[in-house]
Amino acid sequence: MTTLRTGLIGSLAIFFSMVLNLGICAAQEYPSKPIRFIVPYGAGGAADISTRVIAPRLAAAFGQHVIVDNRPGGGTIIASTLLAKAVGDGYTLMNANVTFSANPALHSKLPYDSIKDFVPITLIDLMPNVLLVHPSIAATSISELIALVKAKPGKLNYASAGIGSANHLNMELLKSVTGINVVNIPYQGGAQAMTSIVGGETQLLFVTVPPALPHIRSGRVRVLAATSTKRIATLPEVPTISEAFLPGFDFHEWHGVLAPAGIPKEVVSRLNREINKILMVTEVRERLSSIGAEATGSTPEQMAQHVQSEVRKWKKVVKPVD
Template sequence: MAAAIALAFGVTAASAQTWPAKPISLVVPFPPGGSSDVLARTLTDKLSQSLGQTVIVESKPGAGATLGADYVAKAKPDGYTLLMGAVHHTVATSVYRKLPYDFEKSFSPVTVLAMVPNVLVVNAKSPATDVKSLIAQAKASSSKLSYGSNGNGTVQHLIGTQFASLAGIELLHVPYKGSAPLTTDLLGGQVDMSFDTITPVIQHIKAGKLRALAVTTAKRSTSLPDVPTLAESGLRNFDQGTWFGILAPKDTPADIVQRLNTEIVKIAQSPEFRKRMEEIGAEPVGNTPAQMADQIRSDTAKYAQLVKDAKVTID
């Protein structure tokens, strides 16, 4: 038995020492153009250099980001297939009646890469100039105002339901397959508002095509310092944001997870990465695997209650 344990340890150590010996895939479970895609490509450019192997962004969108997560959960735990996970996956745990994986148990957390505040935006032609006037417009309208999200069961979906509940209004939820088509329709006036992350809309806000009414986090965004929070706008204790992080399949060797963590945290703390995050409205994090695991557990419990209150379920 001792010999078997020693052999197993030796194999694990050897694999970790030689890793990476070939290209690595980072699976992004959302369509191109959104925050996760931008973050992934910013990270992989630097990670490829630090690891000495190409890190490829592989897009596998669908079913509220669960298709890509399932793909990685079933991948060989050898460090060559990674997931750009997000807070959306903690929501999916409660929204979907059946998932082919367990987000808390099927992955080895590496690190939370960045947090991106969500922002309530309307078309620049909208009569709403602040949250108060938007709520008044919704109450006076003969039909429901609409808000778009990245899909059923995503954080944007739940932010919308929570906003409507606290504001005492009814909104029509319009699910999209990602930020790109949602932003296009928002610019075209096909949907009244969105609660998407800052990244896909910040350029349109600065260009005057969209109007930011409030951010959904407890603190104002450094990228939009003049935009108030929803809490400041009258919806007390509102604090919702979107984090993105890297995960590997369960049972990935600890040495590989630690190497990934070390390299990614270095990148997240670098001046170049921080500058890029400021440009897209994101805030770099770079924490430990244990801290990321705690974040997943905490958010899974928090969103379970929000899902229950909103009565959102998907078969």
């Protein structure tokens, strides 16, 4: 019996050693073919830009093509479904954002599990917003705006790039903590939403700094506050919502890399390491800064905690739309 047990233990040790060596070999050989990097939006937006600034440098580091695959539509659900169904081998990645984390709250049924079907690789960046009002609105501070809206419930509206967009989610967060009632006017994209407030079709808009800056400087819109907990470097005179009205209020758009479930840990570690190196490159940080994003990077564990925290937050803030 002792001999049998010893033999069994020895066999198991050899088996697990072989499995470990296979994982190490897989990581060492990875990648041996092109990588697909899915973007849940069309070309030209922040998600597309942040992906395309990383992709060629990742290709250079790996010696393989990294193909950017734009799959817009469905509020990122189309792209997320593609990723969930992909093989977990490290050859399919996706640039996820705040909409991805809000979808479990917005939709009663999704064709995937936002936590179990994906493996976080790293956070890419954070993007604070600013709150704009049309000059016709008689408010010069966030406190004055809240008082004005409460005096006219349901009479003012705000622009968004659609249900689940950052503009929409940011305002829903503000509504949830202040009890204000403003009406969402959804457009087909951020550019149309900006045009609507400049033209006076809408009165309020949360947006990142770069597209807003020229309109702020020209006086075509008024900026009341920033959504980050610290002031934005390009608009140091603008107070944050946290300091001026609601201590602790914090909203950032964000981008991060996900892979399908089942990806080997060794491959996750290598992807994390290489992408974080890229995010330290000066040219990369400057390009991200030009779209209002601060390059961050993270460990896979930090990215996982971020996604889980975001999913929990939006389940408390927004209601299902279907």
